[in-house]
Amino acid sequence: MMRPILYLTAEIGLEPGLPTYAGGLGVLAGDHVRSAADLDLPLTAVSLYYREGYGLQNLDEEGAQTLSFPRLEPDRVLEPGGFDLSIEINGESIQLATWKREVTGLNGHTITVWFLDAGLPQNDGSWQRVSERLYGGGPENRLRQELILGFGGLALAEALGMTDQMQLHLNEGHTAFAGYGLAKRYSLEKVRARCLFTTHTPVSAGHDRFDWEMVRNICGSDLTEALTALVPGDRLNMSHLAAAHARAINGVSVTNAQVAQDLFPNRDLEAVTNGVHLETWCMPPMLRLFDDCLPGWREDQSLLAGAVDLPDEALGAAREQCRRELVQYVNAQTQAGLREDLPVLGFARRMTGYKRANLILRDSQRLEALAEQFGGLQIVFAGRAHPRDTEGQGIIRALTAASKATSPRLRIAMLPNYSMWSGRLLTGGVDLWLNNPIRPLEASGTSGMKASFQGVPNLSILDGWWVEGCRDGENGFAFGSEEPSRDDPGDAEALYDCLQKRVLPLVTAKDVGPWRAMQKQAILTAQDFSSRRMVSDYAERYYRQAV
Incomplete structure (x- = not known):
């Protein structure tokens, strides 16, 4: 019998209007919960509520990014949890309210x-700020957030009567204090036998690390000394703290696990490649097509193998409707003047240097010539930069400038305020999904999976999930160097060459048969990258093995 699972995550994307997610980590957590519900798993998820969320992105005419933080009180979007909790940190009692949202699966499991x-109001202001902004307020607030998530999550589990029997799934190092707290109650050996740690970040700089002096000031001497013994080093590494309590550690793609291995000496990282909740991310025209032509696919995703037999005319009509909806929305938001009859490339993700959103703009004359040669090309960008990421903000300004310099043949739009809602529209509405990170820094790349399921082939560097999913020239395209180094000139040249010789001739050909065949193969690929497959992997390899 499977032990009940306490799944802890600092962010979770359940719906666009619930301000409890920032990006891929939270969206993945939401899909994990949805598929766990579909599979009838005994899982309980715990996160934090943030009244101001991660902020709304605003761009001025020059592309300068500012963020606004409207407040949303939890009683307007969540149900009362019914538990009033209290935890003690460094002799201080911190009171916690609880709120909840039910997620119901295909079979009615909740x-x-x-x-x-x-x-x-009964908490000190420094603790109240925990529930203001996601990842906001500097390192002191981040540490306080992680203390509340870990120790507060255990207090909730005890109130629910789960503690004695449960296993832990720690989604990133932010959740590590739960492992520590449970081991203090029982034993390190017992907790390790029933704890899994999932890491998404392949580079050291992406893992939370806190100065010991700050830890001592907030946590007190006793807790600090105990943490120092567990994870010695010049700072408290939260991922190492999570790993110290885990029986197993997994990365979120095969490449990600290989790259992150060096961050966890003396441990063997395994891989559970991410997946996406197909129904959640599919636009209505494609959902109707699947329901009409592949009845029962929602319950039995193996039926998606029948995508190869989808009628070309019906598939083409659904794809054109998706593009039409995207173009109309982008034009309404940006006045970009996109056309419904020209192919659209999409790029949407966090704007930061290693993701290289502006790689395709490196040679604007070459790009313009390609658009002229093939009768027109359109590109839609979306994504926000961290407020302290000056390089990422510079990329947004460059994309905005490019959108102003567009011609009748080459049209570019920078869409502000990327969200779950616009993410579905973008991944489903474009014709090709572009991804060109510096290899091998892409953890997984779930947006490409969402696109693929909707018949949108990927045009991507071989990194993240695409290393496993790509059948070059059959279900999408691979380009660029496979070496683990940055080569912007070489990768840009490879991208232009791929567009000119392989991609655009196929997309714009009068004979649409080969293009439809590739779209069908893209759909077929997605069944291997669904969150149902992902959560099934977790269940068989880890959840059922907890002792």
């Missing part, structure tokens, strides 16, 4: 997602 709320 999973509760709990949100901890420290924004109560």
Whole structure:
């Protein structure tokens, strides 16, 4: 019998209007919970509530990014949890309210997602700020958020009567204090036998690390000394703390696990490649096509193998409707003047240097010539930069400038305020999904999976999930160097060459048969990268093995 699972995550994307996610990590957590509900798993999820979320992105005429933070009180979007919790940190009692949202699966199985709320007047202001902004407020606030998530999550589990029997799934190092707290109650050996740690970040700089002096000031001497013994080093490494309590550690793609291995000496990282909740991310025209032509696919995803027999005319009509909806929305938001009859490339993800959103703009004359040669080309960009990421903000300004310099043949738009809602529209509405990170820094790349399921082939560097999913020239395209180094000139040249010789001749050909065949193969690929497959992997390899 499977032990009940306590799944902890600092962010979770359940719906666009619930401000509890920032990006891929939170969206993945939401898909994990949805598929766990579909599979009837005994999982309970715990996160934090953030009244101001991660902020709304605003761009001025020059592409300068500012963020606004409208407040949303939890009682407007969540149900009361019914538990008032109290935890003690460094002799201080911190009160927590609880809120919840139910997620119901295909068979009616319900999973509760709990949100901890420290924004109560009886708490000191430094603890109230935990529940203000996701990843906001500097390192002191981040540490406090992670303390509340870990210790508060255990307090909730005890209130639910789960503690004695449960296993832990720690989604990133932010959740590590839960492992520590449970081991203090029982034993390190017992917790390790039933704890899994998932890491998404392949580079050291992406893992939370806190100065020991700050840890001592907030946590007190006793807890600091105990943490120092567990994870010695010049700073408290939260991922190492999570790993110290875990029986197994997994990365989120085969490449990600290989690259992150060096960050965890003396441990063997395994791989569970991410997946996406297909129904959630599919635009209505494609959903209707699948329901009409592949009845029962929602319950039995193996039926998606029948995508190869989808009628070309019906597939083409659904894809054109998706593009039409995207173009109309982008034009309404940006006045970009996109056309519904020209192919659209899409690029949407966090704007930061290693993702290289502006790689395709490196030679604007070459890009313009390609657009002229093939009768027109359109590119839609979306994504936000971290407020302290000056390189990422510079990329947004460059994309905005490029959108102003467009011609009748080459049209470019920079869409502000990328969200779950616009993410579905973008991945489903474009014709090709572009991805060109510096290899091998892409953890997984779930947006490409969402695109593929909707008949949108990927045009991508071989990194993340595409290393496993790509059948070059059959279900999409691979370009660029496979070496683990940055080569912007070489990768840009490879991208232009791929567009000119392979991609655009296929997309714009009068005979649409080969293009439809590739779209069908893209759909077929997605069944191997669904979150149902992902969660099934977790269940068989880890959840059922916890002792």
